Amino acid sequence: MREPTMENELPVIVRVPGLGDIVELTCEFSTQLQRLHDSGARLIDARDEAYARLQTLGKENIGQVLGTRTSAGFEYAKGQLPLFRVRSRVDSPAVARRLVEANTARRYYSTDTTAEYEESALEAAIDLDKPPAEGSVVILPSRDPFIISDKKHWDIYEAVLKDQARPYFEYNGPIPVYPICKEEVDSQNGTILTVLWFRSAEGASILYGYSRNLNHDDRARGVIPVQGLRQD
Numbered sequence: 001m002r003e004p005t006m007e008n009e010l011p012v013i014v015r016v017p018g019l020g021d022i023v024e025l026t027c028e029f030s031t032q033l034q035r036l037h038d039s040g041a042r043l044i045d046a047r048d049e050a051y052a053r054l055q056t057l058g059k060e061n062i063g064q065v066l067g068t069r070t071s072a073g074f075e076y077a078k079g080q081l082p083l084f085r086v087r088s089r090v091d092s093p094a095v096a097r098r099l100v101e102a103n104t105a106r107r108y109y110s111t112d113t114t115a116e117y118e119e120s121a122l123e124a125a126i127d128l129d130k131p132p133a134e135g136s137v138v139i140l141p142s143r144d145p146f147i148i149s150d151k152k153h154w155d156i157y158e159a160v161l162k163d164q165a166r167p168y169f170e171y172n173g174p175i176p177v178y179p180i181c182k183e184e185v186d187s188q189n190g191t192i193l194t195v196l197w198f199r200s201a202e203g204a205s206i207l208y209g210y211s212r213n214l215n216h217d218d219r220a221r222g223v224i225p226v227q228g229l230r231q232d
Contacts, residue, residue: 041222
């Protein structure tokens, strides 16, 4: 592990070929986003987390025991199927603070209207004409927990993990997806926003879309692009 050399710089836990330097910190979510930004890092996305796990197998073993918050997220509206966004709307410390405050009050953050959900649903409809790995929003098939695998819902596996879907499936196998309980979704009138928790591969990876602990000190990994390595 390389020690930080500046006040806002985070220690690098490993350099992943083809990706960059991986940093990690544990605190509430809005503070994480601010510290990552101050250190020149971005919150890791699901694809890059899967890639880092595979690239460090048998060595640093990133994500084998410890999961992470990611830059992906879920959106919910009353009576509607959940949506998965590759890049969540919770993309700044200011927006994250709203979720943290809602979670502190033991509730999910919800906007005033379903405008956000409707906009994302339109994006998902447009993405139907693209290969799944190129989409940015996908409509999930159920309001209840379900499993994505190479036998069922493979398009979602690809939408979430992109080019890492096949190698990660060969390593991990099927992945359960857990959305927010539909009764809770139907108790409000706006758009609920959540952040994807990508559970560790120990036992089996899980995609949690119902996390309500962004106010807690929990883990988030970030990526600092390195010249010559993947930076998108």
